[in-house]
Amino acid sequence: MTNQPKKILTPRRQVIKGIAAGAALGATSIPLWGRYAQSQSSEPIKIGFQVHRTGIGAAYGRWYDRTTMAAVAKINSEGGINGRQVEIVSEDDGTDPKRGAEVVEKFATQHNTDLAFGTLFSHVVYGSAPRAGELKIPYFVVSEGHHVASGALNRYTMQPGITDVKSQVQAMAPYVASTLGKKVTMIYPDFAFGHDHRDYFSAAIEREGGTVVEKIAIPPTETSFTKYFPKIPRDTEVIYHVMVGPAVLTFVKEMGEFFGSSRPEIFGFIDSLEAVDLSSPGLEFLEGTYFWEGNPRYAQANQSEYDKAYRAAVGVDNNGASVSDSKDVATYAHMFGCWETLHIVKAGMEASGYRGTGDRAKLIEAVEAMTDMPHSHAHPQGAKRFNGKTHQVFGHQYITRVSNGRLELAHTTSIEDTLYPDETDYTTQSF
Amino acid sequence: MVISSFSFGFASMARLGLIAIAAVISVLCPMRSALAHASGQSFVMLLPTGVYTVTGVIVVGLTIVLLAATPPGGLSRLIKPRALFSMPRSRRVIRFIHALAGVGFFFLIMRGVQGSTDPLRNPLPLGFWVVFWMALVMVEGLLFSVWSWLNPWVFAYHLMRRTTRWQVKRDWPRRWGAWPAVITLFAFAGFTLADPAPNDPLHLARVIMGYWLFTLTGMLLFGFRTWSRHVEVFSLFFAWFGRLRMLSVKQRQLCLGLPGWQIFQLKTPAQANTGLSSAIFVLMMLGVGSFDGFNETFFWLGWINVNPLDFPGRSAIIFQTLGGLLLANLLLVAVFGMLIWLGHLAASDTAYLHHRLADLIRAYAPSLLPIALAYHIAHYLPSLLVDGQYVLLMMDGLMGSDVHLLGLGGFHVTDGFFKHQDTVRIIWLTQAGCVVTGHVLSVLLAHHIAGGFYHNRWETMISQMPLAFFMVAYTWLGLWLLASPKGG
Numbered sequence: 001m002t003n004q005p006k007k008i009l010t011p012r013r014q015v016i017k018g019i020a021a022g023a024a025l026g027a028t029s030i031p032l033w034g035r036y037a038q039s040q041s042s043e044p045i046k047i048g049f050q051v052h053r054t055g056i057g058a059a060y061g062r063w064y065d066r067t068t069m070a071a072v073a074k075i076n077s078e079g080g081i082n083g084r085q086v087e088i089v090s091e092d093d094g095t096d097p098k099r100g101a102e103v104v105e106k107f108a109t110q111h112n113t114d115l116a117f118g119t120l121f122s123h124v125v126y127g128s129a130p131r132a133g134e135l136k137i138p139y140f141v142v143s144e145g146h147h148v149a150s151g152a153l154n155r156y157t158m159q160p161g162i163t164d165v166k167s168q169v170q171a172m173a174p175y176v177a178s179t180l181g182k183k184v185t186m187i188y189p190d191f192a193f194g195h196d197h198r199d200y201f202s203a204a205i206e207r208e209g210g211t212v213v214e215k216i217a218i219p220p221t222e223t224s225f226t227k228y229f230p231k232i233p234r235d236t237e238v239i240y241h242v243m244v245g246p247a248v249l250t251f252v253k254e255m256g257e258f259f260g261s262s263r264p265e266i267f268g269f270i271d272s273l274e275a276v277d278l279s280s281p282g283l284e285f286l287e288g289t290y291f292w293e294g295n296p297r298y299a300q301a302n303q304s305e306y307d308k309a310y311r312a313a314v315g316v317d318n319n320g321a322s323v324s325d326s327k328d329v330a331t332y333a334h335m336f337g338c339w340e341t342l343h344i345v346k347a348g349m350e351a352s353g354y355r356g357t358g359d360r361a362k363l364i365e366a367v368e369a370m371t372d373m374p375h376s377h378a379h380p381q382g383a384k385r386f387n388g389k390t391h392q393v394f395g396h397q398y399i400t401r402v403s404n405g406r407l408e409l410a411h412t413t414s415i416e417d418t419l420y421p422d423e424t425d426y427t428t429q430s431f
Numbered sequence: 432m433v434i435s436s437f438s439f440g441f442a443s444m445a446r447l448g449l450i451a452i453a454a455v456i457s458v459l460c461p462m463r464s465a466l467a468h469a470s471g472q473s474f475v476m477l478l479p480t481g482v483y484t485v486t487g488v489i490v491v492g493l494t495i496v497l498l499a500a501t502p503p504g505g506l507s508r509l510i511k512p513r514a515l516f517s518m519p520r521s522r523r524v525i526r527f528i529h530a531l532a533g534v535g536f537f538f539l540i541m542r543g544v545q546g547s548t549d550p551l552r553n554p555l556p557l558g559f560w561v562v563f564w565m566a567l568v569m570v571e572g573l574l575f576s577v578w579s580w581l582n583p584w585v586f587a588y589h590l591m592r593r594t595t596r597w598q599v600k601r602d603w604p605r606r607w608g609a610w611p612a613v614i615t616l617f618a619f620a621g622f623t624l625a626d627p628a629p630n631d632p633l634h635l636a637r638v639i640m641g642y643w644l645f646t647l648t649g650m651l652l653f654g655f656r657t658w659s660r661h662v663e664v665f666s667l668f669f670a671w672f673g674r675l676r677m678l679s680v681k682q683r684q685l686c687l688g689l690p691g692w693q694i695f696q697l698k699t700p701a702q703a704n705t706g707l708s709s710a711i712f713v714l715m716m717l718g719v720g721s722f723d724g725f726n727e728t729f730f731w732l733g734w735i736n737v738n739p740l741d742f743p744g745r746s747a748i749i750f751q752t753l754g755g756l757l758l759a760n761l762l763l764v765a766v767f768g769m770l771i772w773l774g775h776l777a778a779s780d781t782a783y784l785h786h787r788l789a790d791l792i793r794a795y796a797p798s799l800l801p802i803a804l805a806y807h808i809a810h811y812l813p814s815l816l817v818d819g820q821y822v823l824l825m826m827d828g829l830m831g832s833d834v835h836l837l838g839l840g841g842f843h844v845t846d847g848f849f850k851h852q853d854t855v856r857i858i859w860l861t862q863a864g865c866v867v868t869g870h871v872l873s874v875l876l877a878h879h880i881a882g883g884f885y886h887n888r889w890e891t892m893i894s895q896m897p898l899a900f901f902m903v904a905y906t907w908l909g910l911w912l913l914a915s916p917k918g919g
Binding site for chain 2: 051053054055056059062065066089090091092094095096097098099100102106111123124189191192193220221223244245246247248249250253275276277280281282315321322323324325326327328329
């Protein structure tokens with residue numbers, strides 16, 4: 001959180017030169033340009049918000065919506081983007097990949113939005129991104145999926161506001177190995193989500209001199225876990241769990257009953273308990289265990305002024321719950337991505353002198369040119385480093401420990417911990 | 432000035448209302464479908480739902496035993512309504528409300544076409560799915576008639592007939608019965624459960640407008656009443672659930688009776704008051720409601736080879752959903768028919784000579800209405816509690832984002848009641864209570880219907896045994912559905 005960047009939103013020089021030249025040409029050599037520019041400037045920037053209003057992502061969607069609206073209110077109150085107000089055009093994708101592609105198409109052809117934004121669930125991203133590429137509409141996702149950085153998508157798809165799962169998982173390994181233990185048993189759901197964790201973490205912990213002593217894959221439809229716990233080897237020093245779905249509280253309860261008071265260290269991803277109050281009955285067993293958090297749910301002792309302002313804007317209290325209902329815990333570890341992405345869109349549009357949909361390529365180039373982003377009101381989660389080639393941002397990760405029913409910050413990773421070699425270079429693709 | 436005083440008046444009322452809603456919510460919190468992270472269903476899975484389920488099943492079983500011991504005529508006295516007082520009726524007021532309903536309908540359609548693309552901010556999806564489909568069906572079944580006031584075809588139909596002097600010339604073919612309504616109910620259920628985007632405002636506006644035109648055309652061809660009784664799904668749906676109200680106006684008298692008393696008003700139970708197609712419609716009301724819930728369970732998703740934790744979206748399972756919907760309804764009709772036929776055979780070795788299976792289905796089908804309504808309430812209560820807040824916000828902002836008609840500026844929609852075990856327990860028990868009550872009432876109605884077929888207690892009791900098994904099994908199914916892990 002305290003790392004300061006070396007550069008601040010540095011677009012490539014040629015982009016700026018091109019924009020400056022274009023602006024000069026437009027202002028002086030074409031008589032009607034001024035009128036056109038005037039009419040453009042009076043129209044709002046339209047951002048298509050692909051939101052999970054229904055389907056399995058609906059609970060996340062509600063908080064993504066709330067964060068998005070708060071970010072837009074802030075941006076508009078500060079003068080908008082290039083002097084134009086921002087308008088959000090929301091479309092429900094039903095957390096459905098096929099519907100997601102249709103929504104992107106609506107943004108491009110019906111609503112004529114300047115870009116599409118906001119998708120969380122990675123299978124929806126995967127289903128929608130090809131259509132965004134075909135229709136040449138910038139598609140800013142807030143998904144955590146590794147799809148973007150893997151090179152599986154296209155030049156129009158970017159993830160500049162939230163880190164991807166590969167970097168998150170590998171950044172956990174140094175702390176786990178040095179502080180919690182080197183012999184790890186992984187418990188994960190037996191499908192792609194769990195497999196990503198298994199593969200990324202296994203490789204990362206071995207680089208730290210540790211080993212995964214057992215990999216316990218749980219069938220997705222499993223609702224009782226007692227038969228799996230005896231498979232945990234006795235020499236296990238750390239359990240790494242990343243269970244999701246309706247049986248997750250049962251998993252925690254049964255794990256507590258299995259170990260009793262004597263247990264190894266336990267580390268999990270907050271995805272399991274996102275939006276769940278940790279003081280809920282049955283979760284006492286989690287006391288003293290560790291979690292990855294994309295953004296600490298509870299306001300920490302070293303809370304930044306940016307986090308404070310961000311919480312106030314979205315309406316989240318110091319416990320990570322809605323200011324209007326202390327039981328309504330936010331999806332705090334993820335939703336900051338909407339806030340930060342919209343600020344990057346603003347920065348990209350301002351850097352590229354964005355005027356309208358004809359400048360979409362310029363916007364993408366401007367974002368591709370970004371590198372370091374400082375911890376600021378635009379980036380309340382922490383400093384970031386964007387990789388223009390892979391269209392993926394990297395940033396600090398947080399490890400918190402459950403203490404008296406709160407998640408207290410135990411460790412902040414460096415950005416370097418999250419980096420991995422480029423797997424693609426989207427800038428080589430033409431528009 | 433008018434607005435400000437209006438909003439001032441409503442501001443305090445609305446806040447009081449919200450406090451009341453919050454109180455209700457804290458008592459009635461049910462669960463929405465499973466999410467990628469821990470949800471209300473996670474807390475349900477920590478509850479002793481097995482014990483609760485067994486208790487619910489025992490309650491229904493005891494009801495059956497008690498009924499067997501009830502003297503003949505005892506139930507009839509319970510079901511017979513009592514007239515309370517006469518109700519005034521003004522044709523002008525009714526016409527005015529019908530005109531208002533017509534205007535409101537087109538306002539909603541217009542907002543669907545031109546308003547926000549966000550289904551939780553657009554009045555059409557909120558009005559249709561949340562207010563009309565979720566809430567008003569409950570109101571119709573429990574409190575008072577709403578469909579007769581809000582029917583959006585009444586005003587347009589009479590207006591067109593008067594202005595064009597149109598005469599209805601066609602007779603409804605008797606053999607068609609209400610089978611077209613069975614098809615429209617299936618089509619509506621298919622749209623609700625299988626369409627990838629039933630909430631999309633523009634899509635919904637087109638579908639509703641298409642159906643409205645189809646219905647108006649049918650009404651003009653065959654007559655308002657004929658079409659309403661044989662094809663129009665909502666008229667029939669509301670009419671059947673309306674027959675469960677304890678309070679209802681009959682011949683201008685407000686009458687009170689046990690839920691279901693209206694079913695027996697026209698003819699004797701044995702004669703039944705419905706054709707076979709209408710009876711199938713009633714069975715489908717339950718079949719659709721049962722499948723809408725079952726289709727979210729791990730059991731069903733596993734059956735169609737879908738990972739519930741990585742649900743691929745509605746688009747990927749359209750045909751599976753439609754197929755399941757059809758199968759569920761066929762299965763229900765087949766099992767129900769088989770069991771009442773078995774009971775009939777067991778009760779009397781000669782009675783089957785006088786009553787065909789179709790007669791029995793026609794007579795007994797309405798006894799399932801309380802279960803259908805209970806499922807509707809239990810299933811939609813969670814969504815209603817959350818989406819109802821969006822309705823309030825939408826109404827608050829009808830005059831623009833700067834004017835808060837209900838004084839709800841700064842109000843945030845919450846689903847915090849799904850995130851605590853205490854509230855989740857109360858909610859689950861409320862839902863379960865609904866389901867059990869529905870089954871108890873169905874058992875009573877079925878027993879009363881049986882009394883019309885048989886003239887001694889022994890035969891009546893024997894005839895009810897297979898149906899009793901059905902009721903107990905369906906109670907278990909309903910409670911199992913509430914307790915099951917869900918995805919999708």
